[in-house]
Amino acid sequence: MRRLEGISKLSGRERYVDDLPCDGALWGMTVRSPSPRGRIRSIEFGPGVEWSQFVVVDHRDIPGPNEVFLIERDQPVLASDYVRHMHEPILLIAHEDRAMCRAAVKQIRIIIDEQPAALDYRVLPASDQVQRGQDNVLKTLKIEKGDVEHALAEAAHVVEGVYETGAQEHIYIENQGMLAWVEQGVVVTQGSMQCPYYVVNALKHALARDESQVRVIQAPTGGGFGGKEDYPSHLALHAALLALKANRPVKMIYDRSEDMAATTKRHPAQVRHRTGFDASGKLVAQAIDVVMDGGAYVTLSPVVLSRGIIHAAGPYACDNVRIAGRAMLTNAVPFGAFRGFGAPQTLFALERHMDVCAETLGIDPIDLRRMNLIRDGQETATGQVINDGADRERVLDLATKHIELPERREQHATFNITHPFLRRGIGLAMFFHGAGFTGSGEVALQSRVRVAGLKDGRIEVLASSTEMGQGTLTVFTKIAAERLGIDPSQVLIATPDTARVPNSGPTVASRTSMVVGRLVERACDALLEQAGLSRDARGERVQQAIRAWHVAHPNAQLSSEATYERPPGVQWDDNTYRGDAYGTYAWAAYAAEVEVDLRTFTARVIDFVAVQDVGKVLHETLARGQIQGGVVQAIGWALLEECVWERGGMKNCQLTNYIIPTSDDVPPIRVYWMQTPYAHGAQGAKGIGELPMDGPGPAIANAIANAIGVEANVLPLTPERLMQMMDGAHV
Amino acid sequence: MLVQEPNSIPLAGATDVLVHWPAHLDAHAKTYLDLSGLDDLRHISWNQEALTLGARTTYWDVIQDEQCHQEFPLLQHAARQVGAVQIQSRGTWAGNIVNASPAADGVPVLMAYDAVVVLQSTAGTEEVPLNEFYMGYKQMRRRTDQLVVAIRLPRRSYAVQVFEKVGARRAQAITKVGLAMTRSSVGWRVVASAVAPTIRRCPSVERLLEQDAPVCSPDDLAEAFATDTQPIDDIRSTSAYRARVLARVAFHALQSQAPGRS
Ligand SMILES: Cc1cc2nc3c(=O)[nH]c(=O)nc-3n(C[C@H](O)[C@H](O)[C@H](O)COP(=O)(O)OP(=O)(O)OC[C@H]3O[C@@H](n4cnc5c(N)ncnc54)[C@H](O)[C@@H]3O)c2cc1C
Secondary structure, three states: OOOOOHHHHHOOOOOOHHHOOOOOOEEEEEEEOOOOOEEEEEEEEOOOOOHHHOEEEOHHHOOOOOOOOOOOOOOOOOOOOEEOOOOOEEEEEEEOOHHHHHHHHHOEEEEEEEOOOOOOOOOOOOHHHOOOOOOOEEEEEEEEEOOHHHHHHHOOEEEEEEEEEOOOOOOOOOOOEEEEEEEOOEEEEEEOOOOHHHHHHHHHHHHOOOHHHEEEEEOOOOOOOOOOOOHHHHHHHHHHHHHHHHOOOEEEEOOHHHHHHHOOOOOOEEEEEEEEEOOOOOEEEEEEEEEEEEEOOOOOHHHHHHHHHHHOOOOEOOOOEEEEEEEEEOOOOOOOOOOOOOHHHHHHHHHHHHHHHHHHHOOOHHHHHHHHEOOOOOEOOOOOEOOOOOOHHHHHHHHHHHOOHHHHHHHHHHHHHHOOOEEEEEEEEEEEEEEOOOOOHHHHHOOEEEEEEOOOOOEEEEOOOOOOOOOHHHHHHHHHHHHHOOOHHHEEEOOOEOOOOOOOOOOOOOOHHHHHHHHHHHHHHHHHHHOOOOOOOOOHHHHHHHHHHHHHOOOOOEEEEEEOOOOOOOOEEOOOOEEOOOOEEEEEEEEEEEEEEOOOOEEEEEEEEEEEEOEOOOOHHHHHHHHHHHHHHHHHHHHHOOOOEEOOEEOOOOOOOOOOOOHHHOOOEEEEEEOOOOOOOHHHEOOOOOHHHHOHHHHHHHHHHHHHOOOOOEOOOOHHHHHHHHOOOOO | OOOOOOOOEEEOOOOOOOOOOOOOHHHHHOOEEEOOOOHHHOOEEEOOOEEEEEOOOEHHHHHOOHHHHHHOHHHHHHHHOOOOHHHHHHOEHHHHHHHOOOOOOHHHHHHHOOOEEEEEEOOEEEEEEHHHOEEEOOEEOOOOOOEEEEEEEEOOOEEEEEEEEEEOOOOOOOEEEEEEEEEEOOEEEEEEEOOOOOOEEOHHHHHHHHOOOOOOOOHHHHHHHHHHOOOOOOOOOOHHHHHHHHHHHHHHHHHHHOOOOO
């Protein structure tokens, strides 16, 4: 089945928010903080601008609480008297002419009485940098099982290590953008987003309106990767405030530079491992400390930290585990959701550390992993018993087989002593990724999907899950068509418009195909019953019955809904952090071959193998695209993408200076599947979207360590950083 | 027109001038002189002594020219590494010179081939060796009433020809360190980019090579490069990296292209 919207995207006919007609709209722009922390002393509107022609909004124009509704309410929609990070929005202005609006923004001076900013999340703040509690800690979380200290004391070997990863910018192709207007008293916003109902909640709260007075429509979205999870709530509020004040439609489209400077990024993280092994190499204790930079407001940091620590001990069996997680408030632009959501950071540390341990113990890194891999019947760090029938050892073996590990190691040994300046190495990472919301999250979401049978016999699927390039439209179509045994052309997917679609939850956490896809199936089943058919009815019979139903019930609507139900036996305790953290996990082993150029200290990935068990693969092309795209994004994070910071803001916020991979920086990415079905996912599918972000970082770092013998424990491994690491090492 | 409006800005491929157009609002009020009608300025011509590139000659024009490839292979090496095809087909060598970026890729190879910039105004023609064209960061020996009309390269036979561009990725990247090196009957030319306010020759390194001093490791070149360049820390790299890599790239290039040299 072809990708449904593929042709319109390829041919440029797809209309993104910036392409949508919006008659009489004003351009809206944002005036931002020039400082990381301080009190706003004054705001000066410069000369030479006809200010009366502008609509200007500040915090006083917010009808409800000046809070962006999310986990906590600490973040203002617009700063009132105090700023906590660079680029924090303070004022909004709008004008018919985009260039005049842009020029006017530059004529507004914000004067700040600066206060000492906390800019390094790795160290505790000085007293004058404290802004939350006693120590700027935003959130702590802990997982504990067994007796770690005792086990470490008894262990034959204890290996320690510190690992660090940097921020990462999403670089969705389409920048953030939003339209807002008021239609018969209803505030409508339309734009690029992942989670329409998050925007609804934010609008309801700060605009003091009930749900019937706000409406959110997703426009075709050019990529999200988590960057359009919470941020569109801000933009929608901004556009709505301007539209309400101007009494005209308002369009806000960020340019690349503003987008990179002002929106969220991946949390920087530092992870410490202290690991005990018995004499044979069996894991006996894992003590892990995770610290993340949350930035200036809470935003999603508690849940990013949560996923981070749950993945921190990896796919291994160990009786004594203690994982302590801490997210710190700093005066950096708030960090947010990004594909993997904390897991890539902790899995980098873990899987890099496994190689360090293997070297210390004198065991082959593959053998060390195989020996400790979790087996059916054993428990994860949170005490979740794994019993899914997936053959994890085979996942690992396939990766070593496809990368031809023994043969290449031998070739490299010769190559590395004969080539004047190139060095090759190979590295592997074994990992897992929990799909869906963590713990009781899916139960709390109560996601709903509706399926309607139309007069002409076609089917319409209504959900708030969004297409953002990953293939939701195609996969939902395929799931519904196959469930009912009808042609995909007979299935429509409704535009996520909160006036029409039920809340199927946010499009995040690799949950759409697996969790929401399953709801599509169940809603299809219910529709069959509604149409007077048995659940196994398929094909033309189904469509005939739907048409007949409409004849019998003129002017009525045939539709049915499915609501999420907790799979039987799944238990989670939020207080103790024990139980079934996720409904299921995808398992994977990734292997990278790298070549390091000693002239320029540049590492390049020259071959890549990705083996994974993701349950049923629903659409091979799309799934392969997810894996390959994720690997490319992770190659960028591992080798190229460095945010250069200045006072907690990104200095290199242009695509010329923030370097993402081009096709020439990417090796062949060879994707292999194992398909152990998951009973509660659509057709047996598990989530796959985030998985490929987890493995490449450590596999590449391990390969670099293997090639040139450096402690490649910090990402990104830019040439400058590799040079520093190699200083001292003989090259 | 350049006489009447001395501050007007010539536009060739506009790949430098227009990059920041939407954000640089003050650029909108300036006067621009579109050179696209001047077909006489777009040519690749040869005589006994020299190759002449017209001022509107693009990278792509040179990439497609077989004789350029034979006699001045570094022009193609460099051209292939400027942006991607879109930029190669619009961007001009003269625009690269006058834009005067210390990280330009066209300039170093031209300089290593002893190129001469031909300037013209209503007052007449003036020729400035490219090597003497830059006086400081974005400062050059070109009066605002002068157009670059051509770039002339003397024809010689070369024993060594090297161009190395070190960017942050393999394509579509601004140079962090660049090197062009030639050896001909007139001697060595060593040109470094992105390690000084302007692209420049490295006289100490050239002297060292002329004297046939032994070069057994990058360290043997590093000191001379340090005399000739002033690399800085900036958003794209560090001065330490630039210095180290320049010497290493030069060393390995010498090893492969002139192994029997020392
Ligand atoms: C995406 C992208 C990638 C790029 N990659 C590279 C790269 O890899 N390497 C690199 O070196 N450059 C790169 N550039 C920069 C640019 O393409 C080159 O510098 C190019 O050679 C400029 O030529 P142009 O004809 O477009 O110059 P223009 O933009 O037209 O002009 C540049 C300057 O030269 C002046 N000028 C032009 N012609 C004349 C003339 N005849 N007489 C007097 N003054 C003149 C102009 O007034 C202006 O000041 C890149 C640019 C972009 C947008």
